[in-house]
Amino acid sequence: MKAVVFEKFQTFPSLTDIEKPTPGPGEVLLKVAGSGACHSDVALYKEFAEGDPGASAPPFVLGHEISGWIEEVGPSVDGFTKGDAYLVYGPIGCGHCKACSRGQDTYCENQASMPYLASGIGKNGGMAEYVVVPARNLVPLGDADPIEAAPLSDAGLTPYHAIKLSLPNLAGGGKYALVIGLGGLGLVAVQILKALTGATIIxxxxxxxAMKAAEELGAVTVPGGADQVERIREIAGGRGADAVFDFVGATPTISTAHASVAVQGRITIVGIAGGTLEGWNFFTNPYEATITNTYWGTIEDLHEVAAMYRAGQIKPQIEKYTLDNALEAYEKLEAGKINGRAVIVPHAEI
Incomplete structure (x- = not known):
């Protein structure tokens, strides 16, 4: 079968033929409906070097945002019907520590001894015609379109988890939320904030x-520039935003987040561009304003994201590509020419 394979560090992936996988105990074989191309994939093959913290050793098939139809089940697996559609929860932990027992494989206590981090991160992922995943990691989609849903397993789950943890900061009237970065995650974040809060979304x-798309989803937009923070704070009544979500994570965007947050506000750095917060001290930080980060989310969170999708509350903005054109999608992603999320569709004509 065809697959997009990350073969060597700091080398563009290849489209190649590999053997169709067979599910083992506790696993299922999915016929891939869609697989989202994420900036994290670019970091895996372009930016990391062998031995770097967070690096996953090649070779493996890319694609950690996966949806598909049940094709075959492995030994000791039941309760699934061939042809039913599912989202895949990407992270794979040890399965028996405290974090994994609550469905939070992202914070697995035995991660250092695991051979991979997730489907598509160290383990063969969804940029292929078929993929094997743990049956435990499947979230049902029902009759909802699995191709459109594919990015939700990261581009939906990651902002949802960050927003869910910040809901106390947005409870009540007169609250403001700031979304920095309007790629695949940021545009879904606007929709989640609209559905779950009454906050004004900046x-x-x-x-x-990207800003026009955010406006159509109900946000008030501010372009980048010299007066960016001033305009954000003006919209937020001079106080600043009660909850800030940075989906870039570069030093300039972290600085914007910090300059825009209100007293007792919360900043969540979601993007992994590797930036730092410069110039923090007791007097430059709004009192009791916190800064934190999050990584993906829980299996339970993904069930809730799928429920929002089925209810029509969130809808990823996607560009479809055939598997034969998957490398073109990564080229455009590197060049910043993808609006929303590129989704590779192996089994449908586009």
Missing amino acids: ATDMKED
Whole structure:
């Protein structure tokens, strides 16, 4: 079968033929409906070097945002019907520590001894015609379109988890939420905030088309520039935002987040661009304002994201590509020419 394979560090992936996998005990074989191309994939093959913290050793098939139809089940697996559609919870922990027992494989206590981090991160992922995943990691989609849903397993789950933890900061009237970065995750975040809170949503980006998309979803937008923070704080009544979500994570966006947050506000750094917060001290930080980070989310969170999708509360903005054109999608992703999320569709004509 065809697959997009990360073969060597700091080397562009290849489209190649590999053997169709067979599910083992506790696993299922999915016929891939869709697999989202994420900036994290680019970091895996372009930025990391062998031995770097967070690096996953090649070779393996890319694609950690996966949806698909049940094709075959492995030994000791039942309760699944061939053809039913599911989202895949990507992270894979040890399965028996405290974090994994609550469905939070992202914070597995035995991660250092695991041979991989997730489907598509160290283990063969969804940029292929078929993929084997743990049966435990499947979230049902019902009659909802699995191709459109594919990015939700990261681009939906990650902002949902960050927003869910910040809901106390947005409870009540007169609250403001700030979304920095309007790519695949940021645009879904706007929709989640709209559905779960009554906050005024401020969104900022450098791309006019991304801000227009955010406006259509109900956000007030502010373009990047010299007066960016001033305009954000003006919209937020001079106080600043009660909850800030940075989906870039570069030093300039972290600085914008910190300059825009209100007293007792909360900043969540979601993007992994590797930036740092410069110039923090007791007097420059709004009193009791916190800064934290999150990583993906829990299996339970993904069930809730799928429920929001089925209810029509969130809808990823996607560009579809055939598996034969998957490398083109990664080229455009590197060049910043993807609006929303690129989804590779192995089994449908586009």
